[in-house]
Amino acid sequence: MTGPANLIFYALAALTVGSAILVAILPNIVYAAVALLFSFAGVAGLYVFLSADFLAATQVLVYVGGILILIMFAVFLSNRISDVKLSNPARFHWQAAFLCLVLFGVLSYTAVSTAFPVKPGIVYLPSTAEIGELLMMRYLLPFEVASVLLLAALIGAALLSRPEGGKGRAADMEEPK
Amino acid sequence: MGLDKLLVIGAALFCCGLYTILTRRNAVAVLMGVELILNSANINFVAFSHYVSRVIGGQIFAIFVIVLAAAEAAVALAIFLRLYATTGSVEVDTADQLKG
Numbered sequence: 001m002t003g004p005a006n007l008i009f010y011a012l013a014a015l016t017v018g019s020a021i022l023v024a025i026l027p028n029i030v031y032a033a034v035a036l037l038f039s040f041a042g043v044a045g046l047y048v049f050l051s052a053d054f055l056a057a058t059q060v061l062v063y064v065g066g067i068l069i070l071i072m073f074a075v076f077l078s079n080r081i082s083d084v085k086l087s088n089p090a091r092f093h094w095q096a097a098f099l100c101l102v103l104f105g106v107l108s109y110t111a112v113s114t115a116f117p118v119k120p121g122i123v124y125l126p127s128t129a130e131i132g133e134l135l136m137m138r139y140l141l142p143f144e145v146a147s148v149l150l151l152a153a154l155i156g157a158a159l160l161s162r163p164e165g166g167k168g169r170a171a172d173m174e175e176p177k
Numbered sequence: 178m179g180l181d182k183l184l185v186i187g188a189a190l191f192c193c194g195l196y197t198i199l200t201r202r203n204a205v206a207v208l209m210g211v212e213l214i215l216n217s218a219n220i221n222f223v224a225f226s227h228y229v230s231r232v233i234g235g236q237i238f239a240i241f242v243i244v245l246a247a248a249e250a251a252v253a254l255a256i257f258l259r260l261y262a263t264t265g266s267v268e269v270d271t272a273d274q275l276k277g
Contacts, residue, residue, distance in 0.1 A: 009178050013186050020193035020213055029206055036209050039190070043216050046186070049178065050227040052236050055219075062243050067212060067250045074205045074254045078267040096199035100192040107191070111184035118180055118228050127233055131240070139237055146244045153248035160255035163262070 009049055016042030029079075033071050040064050054128040183224040190217035204260065204267045208253050215246045
């Protein structure tokens with residue numbers, strides 16, 4: 001990797017990490033959610049550099065398009081709209097910052113100092129077809145289990161978010177007489 | 178570019194997520210920290226799959242992590258809405274009704 005590609009890589013890395021830091025420190029939760037969007041988009045860009053094209057598209061579709069919308073819904077449904085300031089209170093600043101910085105130092109030192117057996121000749125190939133074949137053959141059982149899990153999550157979320165008593169209970173959903 | 182740089186990026190994302198989880202009192206913000214940590218794990222999976230492994234099993238694992246994150250976010254949102262309807266706020270300190 002030389003020249004512009006290197007530059008783009010560092011720009012994406014800065015976008016990802018900088019937005020993640022903003023998520024951690026911004027006092028307004030709506031701003032934090034928007035910073036999370038940029039962090040997810042930066043991670044999708046990093047996937048492209050790792051020849052994971054399908055995963056980059058999935059990241060944009062599921063994280064940026066789905067999970068972030070869910071988080072925004074949660075933010076706006078769980079704060080009183082009359083409050084002008086959507087607050088995001090915090091505590092334990094110094095202890096948590098110390099712990100995280102020490103952990104980051106240890107992890108970075110380990111990552112840089114360890115000699116991983118990197119394979120020679122990194123190649124960039126499209127991975128979508130291979131992922132499809134692997135999901136349908138070698139990883140078929142986890143694939144089916146994931147579909148059952150999604151169904152369970154769907155039913156569970158619908159059940160949990162139903163209002164308590166009165167409307168929406170099973171008895172009210174019968175045919176009107 | 179290189180495996181070590183990507184691992185450092187993953188470590189930075191993990192620490193930001195951990196800081197978010199430790200300091201925030203709003204449950205939705207805690208969920209954001211969890212998502213950051215899942216992303217950092219995904220970066221590590223895909224980086225090792227690209228640089229070290231000869232098969233793309235790491236990408237398959239990352240896809241399953243994304244599926245789990247989506248399911249988790251949906252259920253967590255439902256729980257938060259229920260918590261808000263019950264206690265009037267989504268601060269994690271107020272949800273102590275099960276405490277003996």
